[in-house]
Amino acid sequence: MPRRRPNAAERKLYVIDTNVLMHDPTALFRFEEHDLFLPMVALEELDTHKKGLSEVARNARQASRALEAIVSGREASLAEGFDLSGPSGGQATGRLYLQTEALEAELPTSLPLSRADNQILAVVKAMAQRLAPRPVILVSKDINLRIKARALGLAAQDYRNDKILEDTDLVYPGVRALPPDFWETHAKGLESWRDAGHDWYRIQGPIVPELLLNEFVYLEGPQPLEARVVALEGKRAVLRTLTDRRHEKNAVWGITARNREQNFALDLLLDPEIDFVTLLGQAGTGKTLLTLAAALAQTFEQKRYTEVIFTRTTVPIGEDIGFLPGSEEEKMTPWMGALEDNLEVLLGGAHEGGDWGRATTGDLVRSKVKVKSLNFMRGRTFVRKFLVLDEAQNLTPKQMRTLITRAGPGSKVVCMGNLAQIDTPYLTEGSSGLTYVVERMKGWPHGGHVLLSRGERSRLADYAAEVL
Numbered sequence: 001m002p003r004r005r006p007n008a009a010e011r012k013l014y015v016i017d018t019n020v021l022m023h024d025p026t027a028l029f030r031f032e033e034h035d036l037f038l039p040m041v042a043l044e045e046l047d048t049h050k051k052g053l054s055e056v057a058r059n060a061r062q063a064s065r066a067l068e069a070i071v072s073g074r075e076a077s078l079a080e081g082f083d084l085s086g087p088s089g090g091q092a093t094g095r096l097y098l099q100t101e102a103l104e105a106e107l108p109t110s111l112p113l114s115r116a117d118n119q120i121l122a123v124v125k126a127m128a129q130r131l132a133p134r135p136v137i138l139v140s141k142d143i144n145l146r147i148k149a150r151a152l153g154l155a156a157q158d159y160r161n162d163k164i165l166e167d168t169d170l171v172y173p174g175v176r177a178l179p180p181d182f183w184e185t186h187a188k189g190l191e192s193w194r195d196a197g198h199d200w201y202r203i204q205g206p207i208v209p210e211l212l213l214n215e216f217v218y219l220e221g222p223q224p225l226e227a228r229v230v231a232l233e234g235k236r237a238v239l240r241t242l243t244d245r246r247h248e249k250n251a252v253w254g255i256t257a258r259n260r261e262q263n264f265a266l267d268l269l270l271d272p273e274i275d276f277v278t279l280l281g282q283a284g285t286g287k288t289l290l291t292l293a294a295a296l297a298q299t300f301e302q303k304r305y306t307e308v309i310f311t312r313t314t315v316p317i318g319e320d321i322g323f324l325p326g327s328e329e330e331k332m333t334p335w336m337g338a339l340e341d342n343l344e345v346l347l348g349g350a351h352e353g354g355d356w357g358r359a360t361t362g363d364l365v366r367s368k369v370k371v372k373s374l375n376f377m378r379g380r381t382f383v384r385k386f387l388v389l390d391e392a393q394n395l396t397p398k399q400m401r402t403l404i405t406r407a408g409p410g411s412k413v414v415c416m417g418n419l420a421q422i423d424t425p426y427l428t429e430g431s432s433g434l435t436y437v438v439e440r441m442k443g444w445p446h447g448g449h450v451l452l453s454r455g456e457r458s459r460l461a462d463y464a465a466e467v468l
Contacts, residue, residue, distance in 0.1 A: 011033060011035055011094065012034045013134060013137070014035070014138075014139045015120070016038055017138065018045040022060050025062035033092075036084075036097065037127060105129065120140075137156065138155065140159070171435060172439060173450075175260075178218065188204070189203075189236075200240050202238050211229045213230075213231075214444075216229075216450065228240055228242065252290075261285075270297070274447065278447075279414065280418070280434070281452030283457070283465065285452035285455055287416040288388075289345060291414050293346055307370055310390065311377070377402065383411060394417075401433075
């Protein structure tokens with residue numbers, strides 16, 4: 001059990017719930033100078049979840065190995081706890097304590113101790129009484145457990161180390177509105193020229209330090225501007241204007257941009273120098289349609305990529321439909337309605353062409369557009385492929401890293417999602433893998449991001465999204 005030390009009142013004691021370790025197996029090293037306490041029931045739950053090939057099972061095994069490395073050979077110091085400085089490489093300077101004796105605290109009769117969550121509450125309450133006035137705090141990803149703890153007068157927190165942002169309103173939009181006096185304040189030293197069908201501007205002024213590479217800027221008014229930041233040279237920035245994809249003559253596979261953000265997205269999707277694109281936006285903003293149009297144009301017309309690979313997480317909205325027979329692509333078919341719907345649009349409504357039109361659509365899908373399951377991505381390398389990852393908001397940062405690192409030479413990866421539609425347990429807008437990659441990859445010379453804010457599906461869909 002933890003022993004009181006001279007500075008104990010200054011160091012918090014965090015009681016760790018099992019789901020924290022299963023969400024982030026390195027969580028033991030994320031509490032800096034504070035001490036950790038691991039209840040025996042948490043170790044028991046960790047053991048029950050270690051079997052299988054799921055992400056949760058892998059995390060449980062990794063957490064168990066980390067605990068073994070900390071404890072092994074130091075069993076004699078159980079009461080003093082285990083110093084985390086060495087195992088964490090200096091990231092954590094606190095101590096880890098394991099429960100070595102029965103801890104009893106009276107809970108309401110409505111909270112039976114036969115449930116693991118209530119046993120953890122009893123441990124937290126007993127430790128809080130024993131170590132008062134030292135702060136004892138429960139850390140759990142389980143919202144209901146945190147609510148029950150607070151109802152009992154116990155301190156409880158979410159595990160926040162995995163959160164990239166606390167406020168999703170601060171997610172990098174990839175688009176910046178220039179001030180109305182932009183031309184006046186940046187006229188000094190302004191250079192402009194025309195090359196390859198685009199206007200180029202080299203600017204210096206107060207806005208330059210705020211700009212990021214591949215960020216889009218726009219200005220409305222008598223001297224409008226839509227451009228992308230293509231270079232940062234000390235106190236100067238180089239802006240390049242865009243091809244107007246809203247005009248029919250610049251359509252991509254028959255699709256034109258309907259608003260400014262869609263035009264920005266197409267600029268990234270069609271640029272061979274951009275290897276990684278993230279598109280955020282609510283349903284109906286055109287993420288999938290624009291991405292597939294750009295993918296087909298570059299695969300069939302420009303021969304830049306050999307295949308389009310479309311994949312997404314398989315998290316159902318309603319009840320699971322159970323076991324699905326067939327090959328990998330056949331199993332993924334029920335999840336790929338968005339792909340089929342958009343292909344129908346891109347192929348000019350093949351359903352209106354009778355059997356021949358439908359056969360053409362089927363041949364195209366089989367020959368160049370492949371559907372893959374995320375479960376079989378580990379260990380693969382995709383060369384000269386256009387990889388589309390739909391519903392990316394349901395992935396953890398670790399899963400996102402695994403998928404993006406599959407890209408080989410000449411490949412492009414596009415991640416799309418809506419942070420308001422997260423269906424994975426314990427993931428929030430701030431800790432989603434999509435938020436993670438947007439924040440970590442911003443400013444990279446070969447990556448870009450656009451937040452699509454305006455729905456273009458239909459007036460019914462736009463109104464429903466607003467009022468329902």
